[in-house]
Amino acid sequence: MTEKVTAHSSSAPAPARSAPSGLQTGGTGGASGDRVFSGLAYGAGGLILVVLAFVAIFLVTESLPALWPTVFSDQDSISSADTFLQYVLPLMGGTIIASIIALIIATPVAVGIALYISHYAPRRIATPVGYVIDLLAAIPSVVYGAWGMVTLAPALVPIYGWLHEHLGFLPFFAGDPSTTGRTLATSGVVLAVMILPIITSLCREIFVQTPKLHEEAALALGATQWEMVRATVFPFARAGIVSSVMLGLGRALGETMAVTLVLSPGVFSLSLITSGRNATIPSEIALNFPEAFGMRQSELIAAGLMLFIITLAVNMIARWIVSRHKEFSGAN
Amino acid sequence: MSANTMTDDKPAAQAPARSLTAGQMPRWVWSVTAGGALAVGAGLAAVLGEGFSVAGWAIFSAVLFILGMYVITWRVQNRRRAVDGLWRNLVWAAFLLALVPLISVLWTVLAQGLPTLLSNPGVLIYDMSTTNGATDIATQQDGARLSGGFVHGLIGTVMITLLATLISVPIGLMASVYLVEYSRGGWFARAITFFVDVMTGIPSIVAGLFAFAAVQLFITTFIGDGPAQLQMVKMGLSAAIALSVLMIPVVVRSTEEMLRVVPNELREASYALGVRKWRTIMKVVLPTSISGIASGVTLAIARVTGETAPILVTAGFIASTNWNPFSEWMTALPVFIYRQLVNPTAPSAADPSQMRAWAAALVLILIVMLLNLLARIIARAFAPKKTGR
Amino acid sequence: MAKRIDAVDLNVYYGKFLAVEDVNIKIEPRSVTAFIGPSGCGKTTFLRTINRMHEVLPGAYAEGEILLDGENIYGPGVDPVNVRAEVGMVFQRPNPFPTMSIRENVLAGYRLNGTRMSKSDADAIVEKSLRGANLWNEVKDRLDKPGSGLSGGQQQRLCIARTVAVEPSVILMDEPCSALDPISTLAVEDLINELKENYTVVIVTHNMQQAARVADRTAFFNIQGTGKPGKLIEYDDTINIFQNPQNEQTQNYVSGRFG
Numbered sequence: 001m002t003e004k005v006t007a008h009s010s011s012a013p014a015p016a017r018s019a020p021s022g023l024q025t026g027g028t029g030g031a032s033g034d035r036v037f038s039g040l041a042y043g044a045g046g047l048i049l050v051v052l053a054f055v056a057i058f059l060v061t062e063s064l065p066a067l068w069p070t071v072f073s074d075q076d077s078i079s080s081a082d083t084f085l086q087y088v089l090p091l092m093g094g095t096i097i098a099s100i101i102a103l104i105i106a107t108p109v110a111v112g113i114a115l116y117i118s119h120y121a122p123r124r125i126a127t128p129v130g131y132v133i134d135l136l137a138a139i140p141s142v143v144y145g146a147w148g149m150v151t152l153a154p155a156l157v158p159i160y161g162w163l164h165e166h167l168g169f170l171p172f173f174a175g176d177p178s179t180t181g182r183t184l185a186t187s188g189v190v191l192a193v194m195i196l197p198i199i200t201s202l203c204r205e206i207f208v209q210t211p212k213l214h215e216e217a218a219l220a221l222g223a224t225q226w227e228m229v230r231a232t233v234f235p236f237a238r239a240g241i242v243s244s245v246m247l248g249l250g251r252a253l254g255e256t257m258a259v260t261l262v263l264s265p266g267v268f269s270l271s272l273i274t275s276g277r278n279a280t281i282p283s284e285i286a287l288n289f290p291e292a293f294g295m296r297q298s299e300l301i302a303a304g305l306m307l308f309i310i311t312l313a314v315n316m317i318a319r320w321i322v323s324r325h326k327e328f329s330g331a332n
Numbered sequence: 333m334s335a336n337t338m339t340d341d342k343p344a345a346q347a348p349a350r351s352l353t354a355g356q357m358p359r360w361v362w363s364v365t366a367g368g369a370l371a372v373g374a375g376l377a378a379v380l381g382e383g384f385s386v387a388g389w390a391i392f393s394a395v396l397f398i399l400g401m402y403v404i405t406w407r408v409q410n411r412r413r414a415v416d417g418l419w420r421n422l423v424w425a426a427f428l429l430a431l432v433p434l435i436s437v438l439w440t441v442l443a444q445g446l447p448t449l450l451s452n453p454g455v456l457i458y459d460m461s462t463t464n465g466a467t468d469i470a471t472q473q474d475g476a477r478l479s480g481g482f483v484h485g486l487i488g489t490v491m492i493t494l495l496a497t498l499i500s501v502p503i504g505l506m507a508s509v510y511l512v513e514y515s516r517g518g519w520f521a522r523a524i525t526f527f528v529d530v531m532t533g534i535p536s537i538v539a540g541l542f543a544f545a546a547v548q549l550f551i552t553t554f555i556g557d558g559p560a561q562l563q564m565v566k567m568g569l570s571a572a573i574a575l576s577v578l579m580i581p582v583v584v585r586s587t588e589e590m591l592r593v594v595p596n597e598l599r600e601a602s603y604a605l606g607v608r609k610w611r612t613i614m615k616v617v618l619p620t621s622i623s624g625i626a627s628g629v630t631l632a633i634a635r636v637t638g639e640t641a642p643i644l645v646t647a648g649f650i651a652s653t654n655w656n657p658f659s660e661w662m663t664a665l666p667v668f669i670y671r672q673l674v675n676p677t678a679p680s681a682a683d684p685s686q687m688r689a690w691a692a693a694l695v696l697i698l699i700v701m702l703l704n705l706l707a708r709i710i711a712r713a714f715a716p717k718k719t720g721r
Numbered sequence: 722m723a724k725r726i727d728a729v730d731l732n733v734y735y736g737k738f739l740a741v742e743d744v745n746i747k748i749e750p751r752s753v754t755a756f757i758g759p760s761g762c763g764k765t766t767f768l769r770t771i772n773r774m775h776e777v778l779p780g781a782y783a784e785g786e787i788l789l790d791g792e793n794i795y796g797p798g799v800d801p802v803n804v805r806a807e808v809g810m811v812f813q814r815p816n817p818f819p820t821m822s823i824r825e826n827v828l829a830g831y832r833l834n835g836t837r838m839s840k841s842d843a844d845a846i847v848e849k850s851l852r853g854a855n856l857w858n859e860v861k862d863r864l865d866k867p868g869s870g871l872s873g874g875q876q877q878r879l880c881i882a883r884t885v886a887v888e889p890s891v892i893l894m895d896e897p898c899s900a901l902d903p904i905s906t907l908a909v910e911d912l913i914n915e916l917k918e919n920y921t922v923v924i925v926t927h928n929m930q931q932a933a934r935v936a937d938r939t940a941f942f943n944i945q946g947t948g949k950p951g952k953l954i955e956y957d958d959t960i961n962i963f964q965n966p967q968n969e970q971t972q973n974y975v976s977g978r979f980g
Contacts, residue, residue: 031800037610041514044506045524048580052527055534055577058545112426120423129427136434138704140638142666143441143693146673151440152433155387193433200430224416247533254535256641257670282537282641289541289645293562304541308534315533516779597816601880603777605830605887606806615833619820 063302079295090268094278099252101188106196114203137197145261148190153181160273175271182264185272190258195248206240246318250311256282281307369397445694448687455481455691460651468678482692484653485668491657495572504583512591531581540642543574566648568657574642579632586628590621627711634703640666665696723750723921724790724890731785740766742950753922755936762942763951764925772808773801808891809884814900815876817868824864830887854882855912874905894924910935941971
């Protein structure tokens with residue numbers, strides 16, 4: 001691209017300034033280059049919008065036969081259940097429960113680590129810890145899944161036994177405790193490990209932006225470190241923490257391989273410690289899509305559409321919280 | 333647990349007291365509490381759990397230590413110091429707790445994968461086309477040499493990732509150039525920013541479904557909808573499209589950030605020399621921010637290299653090597669790991685499949701870590717020299 | 722090649738905000754003209770309209786005419802890029818390109834435009850421009866070192882060399898010494914005095930002594946209050962502005978009563 005236009009002004013080492021009307025457009029090198037380049041930039045931006053529109057359109061088109069089988073297919077009903085809702089609601093339930101388990105475990109730990117890096121750790125430890133957290137984020141999900149299946153699941157079996165023995169009156173811990181550990185609860189723990197680095201790094205970014213003046217003002221009034229954190233860091237970062245957690249939730253909802261590898265799926269159940277119960281939308285798709293065709297394929301794509309809508313809503317709420325609080329946060 | 337680090341405690345915020353040193357706690361209280369917690373924790377772990385376990389011991393000791401320090405500080409000093417210490421200990425505990433899965437994951441992969449990789453380096457150069465149930469049973473029962481490998485997965489991953497990079501880097505780069513250099517905050521720019529945010533949150537499996545649906549729609553519309561044509565949908569290119577959907581927002585975000593930190597003074601200096609805008613962008617703005625952009629792109633590559641689900645639904649999996657991403661199924665390394673774990677080649681003799689899977693997992697982690705390291709090195713080594721002011 | 726500048730009924734806007742109102746001024750070739758005035762009075766804004774740099778900012782535009790030897794740079798079909806090749810600019814803070822060596826920085830106006838030239842031509846331009854900027858002796862042994870490694874004053878002279886290298890007819894300087902120490906300032910002021918042999922030089926400065934030292938003519942801009950547009954109050958030979966101003970506002974400003 002550069003070469004072509006270069007040729008224009010290659011004649012002399014004098015600047016492009018040909019006598020009387022040298023200020024007019026044209027002639028001198030690259031005026032059209034400007035138009036081409038800005039056109040490319042504009043086009044690339046537009047392409048992103050087009051792609052996203054296509055994501056929505058294609059997903060809807062391909063899932064219509066499952067959503068309204070009587071209208072958009074030659075069948076009366078979908079193949080896995082009577083109606084699409086009957087099919088997808090239990091899957092949604094499993095997806096949401098696993099994600100909530102992950103959030104309950106990951107949020108306090110992640111906020112703690114973020115606080116550790118931003119306010120507690122000595123400087124020479126804080127930086128390596130940041131790297132370690134990034135490292136956690138970099139490990140591929142299939143590896144987490146394999147780890148959950150081989151290492152974590154057996155390790156959790158005695159805990160499930162204990163929970164069932166002592167808290168079995170709660171519906172979550174009713175039912176036969178799994179002997180393999182491949183349950184929805186284990187999936188939730190793996191998801192927790194996976195979203196931990198995301199929430200941590202988002203929270204850390206916000207914590208370190210706390211105005212130094214506020215912190216020093218609190219310390220100068222004789223506050224202990226914890227009192228300083230509670231009085232200055234948390235109020236400053238509240239919206240940020242909530243939105244980080246929402247973004248983590250979005251990631252947990254869509255995570256596929258870890259759950260697929262860990263969970264031994266089955267029908268929906270409130271019992272979290274039994275194998276062969278529950279499934280999540282992503283793992284349902286991953287398990288069945290490779291062999292699916294026709295109506296089954298539409299069902300799975302429709303389930304994917306539901307997942308898309310849920311994660312979209314979660315992510316948009318997170319962004320909305322951030323934008324709503326931006327003007328109060330004092331960060332710039 | 334956190335023995336040495338905890339003593340580094342700065343005597344930072346003093347409790348208000350008449351004497352500045354009043355209410356100080358001697359250092360030995362700390363070590364005594366820690367020792368006591370370890371001892372009692374060992375006892376509790378042995379009694380409460382069925383049999384003694386290191387994990388139980390660590391958990392009980394930590395809880396005892398945190399509670400003990402809280403009570404003792406409250407007694408010796410005051411409640412505010414006790415609460416401060418409690419949260420300090422909890423924050424430390426959160427950090428140590430997070431190290432557990434990290435170490436466990438890395439240890440599992442190393443312990444399971446390294447022996448195979450060392451004793452059977454052939455997994456790096458063979459694919460699975462000559463491996464079947466019989467060879468695996470022979471390996472497991474008669475100790476025959478491990479057959480097969482995952483070179484086809486490596487090739488697939490490289491081809492698909494390369495193609496995805498070729499698609500998403502130009503689009504992402506130009507889109508961020510538009511956002512930073514051309515847009516003036518109109519609706520179009522706001523829409524792009526918003527939808528890039530939305531794209532960041534697309535679940536990877538949905539990206540896979542999208543690519544599949546898009547390619548299927550394209551093929552049935554323009555080529556035909558017979559069984560042979562439907563077979564064409566699954567190929568490396570479909571997977572690359574899926575990965576691009578995941579990659580573009582990452583590239584846009586990081587590039588945008590990098591372009592925004594290029595000082596306006598440099599653009600103005602270039603304009604003032606009578607240089608056109610596109611040349612200013614190409615020769616001043618982009619070269620100045622190239623290290624940041626390259627490092628962002630490398631991180632985006634690292635992220636999609638580990639993706640499994642979108643490739644599984646778009647490129648499928650095969651046992652033989654396929655160099656052509658534009659036709660036929662293609663196996664990627666993560667998909668290989670997944671398939672070997674879930675559907676072992678010989679269901680009755682799963683060990684060889686597991687060995688190959690873990691060796692592949694180790695290689696995959698190494699690739700991703702190297703990419704991350706590379707990104708850091710690029711960002712640091714090629715950063716433009718500071719102007720000295 | 723120095724050219725005369727005439728501003729005719731010039732109004733400068735940022736969006737709806739009128740920043741500079743109704744400027745009429747004639748700037749002679751081969752002279753140094755200083756713009757002085759309090760902060761926010763529009764002197765920098767006006768300076769940036771002379772090479773159409775102000776319109777780089779979103780929403781900024783100008784009405785009226787600026788004639789360069791009689792040719793209106795705001796006329797129809799005029800390409801701002803060509804205007805800027807004709808009217809060079811030196812900025813407040815030295816801004817050499819960080820990715821380029823000293824030599825490449827001097828040649829930036831050619832290199833960035835993709836102009837090809839022989840090595841001997843390039844060497845000639847580099848030496849001539851650096852000599853013109855009184856920098857040659859200091860940097861001739863390290864032309865391939867990064868330009869950002871120089872001191873602030875050297876960087877600013879490098880930026881002047883870069884501007885001179887493309888042979889403009891006018892050089893605009895926006896407070897070129899405000900980020901420099903007194904010794905570097907002296908070096909740049911000496912340079913400005915030499916530049917007027919060949920160029921029309923217009924300089925914005927906050928420093929009245931500097932205006933008195935370097936400028937042949939001085940224009941005083943003022944603003945009546947926040948939100949009001951800046952105006953050209955008085956324009957005369959420098960000696961008259963400082964010793965015998967006609968306008969009371971100028972009198973107050975140069976005697977240090979405000980600003």
